[in-house]
Amino acid sequence: GIQVEQSPPDLILQEGANSTLRCNFSDSVNNLQWFHQNPWGQLINLFYIPSGTKQNGRLSATTVATERYSLLYISSSQTTDSGVYFCAGAQGGSEKLVFGKGTKLTVNP
Amino acid sequence: DGGITQSPKYLFRKEGQNVTLSCEQNLNHDAMYWYRQDPGQGLRLIYYSQIVNDFQKGDIAEGYSVSREKKESFPLTVTSAQKNPTAFYLCASSLAGVLYNEQFFGPGTRLTVL
Numbered sequence: 001g002i003q004v005e006q007s008p009p010d011l012i013l014q015e016g017a018n019s020t021l022r023c024n025f026s027d028s029v030n031n032l033q034w035f036h037q038n039p040w041g042q043l044i045n046l047f048y049i050p051s052g053t054k055q056n057g058r059l060s061a062t063t064v065a066t067e068r069y070s071l072l073y074i075s076s077s078q079t080t081d082s083g084v085y086f087c088a089g090a091q092g093g094s095e096k097l098v099f100g101k102g103t104k105l106t107v108n109p
Numbered sequence: 110d111g112g113i114t115q116s117p118k119y120l121f122r123k124e125g126q127n128v129t130l131s132c133e134q135n136l137n138h139d140a141m142y143w144y145r146q147d148p149g150q151g152l153r154l155i156y157y158s159q160i161v162n163d164f165q166k167g168d169i170a171e172g173y174s175v176s177r178e179k180k181e182s183f184p185l186t187v188t189s190a191q192k193n194p195t196a197f198y199l200c201a202s203s204l205a206g207v208l209y210n211e212q213f214f215g216p217g218t219r220l221t222v223l
Contacts, residue, residue, distance in 0.1 A: 004151075031207055031208055031209060031210070031211075031212075033211060035214075041146075041197055041199075041216070041217045041219070042214070042217065043199065043214040045211065045214075048211040086151060086152070090208055094208075095140075095157060095159065095206050095207055095208070096157075096167065096168070097142075097207050099152045100151055101150060102151055
C-alpha cells in the first residue's frame with residue numbers, strides 16, 4: 001500500500017505568521033484529504049483535493065498529482081489554528097484511506 | 110442536523126471485559142469505517158463496511174468485531190482478546206467507497222482499560 005509522509009512534524013508560529021505544510025505520497029492517489037484535529041480530538045475536514053488548488057478563507061491547498069505531493073497553506077495564523085494537521089490518501093484497488101503521522105502546529109499569541 | 114454521532118465520549122473498562130462503541134450517521138452514506146488513534150500517531154483502519162450486512166477487515170482487526178445490520182449504524186466491539194485496547198476510536202462515513210468520495214468523522218470515543 002501507499003506510504004504517506006508529512007513534514008514538518010512540529011511547527012511553532014507567532015500569531016499572524018504564514019506556514020506551509022507538506023504531504024508526500026509513495027504512489028498516485030485518487031482521494032486526497034486534509035484534516036485538522038482540534039484539541040478535543042475531532043477531525044475537521046479542510047479539503048478534498050486529489051488534484052488542483054482550492055481555497056477556503058485563510059487556508060488553501062494545492063495537489064500536484066503527477067509529482068505525488070500536496071501542500072496546505074495557512075495565512076495570517078491564529079491561535080485557534082493550533083492542533084494537528086493530517087493528510088490522507090487512497091489509491092485505486094484499495095478501499096483504505098491511509099493517514100500520515102501529522103504536523104503538530106502551535107500558534108502562540 | 111446531519112452528522113455522525115459516537116457514544117459514549119469516554120469509556121472505562123476492566124481487563125477481560127468486552128465493550129461496544131456506538132456509531133450512528135444520518136447522512137445516508139453507504140460506507141462506514143472504524144479507526145484507532147494512539148497518542149502522537151496517525152489513524153489506523155480497524156474495519157470498514159461498504160454496504161449493509163457486509164464488512165471487511167482493515168489493518169488492525171485482531172481483537173475487534175463489528176456488525177452492519179442497518180445502514181445508519183456500525184457498532185464496534187472491543188473484545189478481551191485485544192491486547193492493548195486503550196486508545197481513541199474514531200468512526201467515519203462516506204457516500205460510497207473512499208476512492209472518489211470525501212470521508213467524514215464523528216467526535217470519537219476515548220477508551221481506557223483499567
